[in-house]
Amino acid sequence: MGFFDRKAKCSVCGKETGLNRYRIADKRWVCPSCFELAGFTKVKPLDKPIQKMTAIEIQEIIEKNGEFDQEIGPEANKRTTALLRSAKKQLSDEKIMYWVYGVYKTKSLGNDTIRNGLFIATERQIFFYAERFTGFETESFPFSNISSLEIGKGLTGHKINIIASGNKSEMYGINYGQVDQFVEYARSKIGKSSSTPFAPVSVDVAEQLRKYKSLLDDGIINEEEFIAKKLELLKL
Numbered sequence: 001m002g003f004f005d006r007k008a009k010c011s012v013c014g015k016e017t018g019l020n021r022y023r024i025a026d027k028r029w030v031c032p033s034c035f036e037l038a039g040f041t042k043v044k045p046l047d048k049p050i051q052k053m054t055a056i057e058i059q060e061i062i063e064k065n066g067e068f069d070q071e072i073g074p075e076a077n078k079r080t081t082a083l084l085r086s087a088k089k090q091l092s093d094e095k096i097m098y099w100v101y102g103v104y105k106t107k108s109l110g111n112d113t114i115r116n117g118l119f120i121a122t123e124r125q126i127f128f129y130a131e132r133f134t135g136f137e138t139e140s141f142p143f144s145n146i147s148s149l150e151i152g153k154g155l156t157g158h159k160i161n162i163i164a165s166g167n168k169s170e171m172y173g174i175n176y177g178q179v180d181q182f183v184e185y186a187r188s189k190i191g192k193s194s195s196t197p198f199a200p201v202s203v204d205v206a207e208q209l210r211k212y213k214s215l216l217d218d219g220i221i222n223e224e225e226f227i228a229k230k231l232e233l234l235k236l
């Protein structure tokens with residue numbers, strides 16, 4: 001086998017690969033797709049620990065990454081996957097059940113702080129995670145401290161409020177993630193781990209009322225039907 005063989009076999013998937021392959025330990029190669037599946041990028045060509053890794057080690061990383069992709073679901077894009085991966089490191093062995101990505105607003109020292117980040121529901125908490133210019137920022141809301149979870153929808157996306165220990169934390173502009181499952185799951189956990197009675201707050205009441213009002217105005221439903229709907233929505 002010459003040094004510049006045009007073709008070589010990928011030591012991980014076994015497929016034939018061209019010159020765009022990557023050198024690994026024991027003078028073996030991996031193909032570009034296995035390279036990427038293992039989480040390596042071409043962006044930092046000088047930082048390539050893959051050259052010291054064996055085919056078996058790379059295979060193991062790919063399998064782990066596959067499990068992680070399943071854990072976070074198909075809603076994650078490249079950016080949210082990378083963020084979820086960093087968040088997972090702070091969660092140690094807690095499994096990511098559901099997640100959403102949006103703009104997080106919380107009060108600290110009397111001021112509103114705003115961050116783009118994740119709400120992650122695990123089996124015991126809602127975990128906020130955001131990357132900072134250097135490092136990261138987290139906040140934990142154990143289900144046992146959460147008294148209610150409100151959901152709504154605004155112009156910029158979905159909105160979730162967490163009421164925990166008397167404080168309200170809000171995430172709005174949620175356009176990525178698994179909003180419905182997240183809320184449903186979190187509410188089921190609050191119900192289980194909290195002894196205080198919990199009344200779920202209905203979704204978009206005002207918005208729905210407006211919709212029914214316009215149906216009434218357009219003559220699609222009558223006054224009686226509108227009032228019935230209104231009473232139902234407002235739980236009167």
Ligand SMILES: [Zn+2]
Nearest residue numbers: 010013031034
């Ligand atoms: Zn391969």
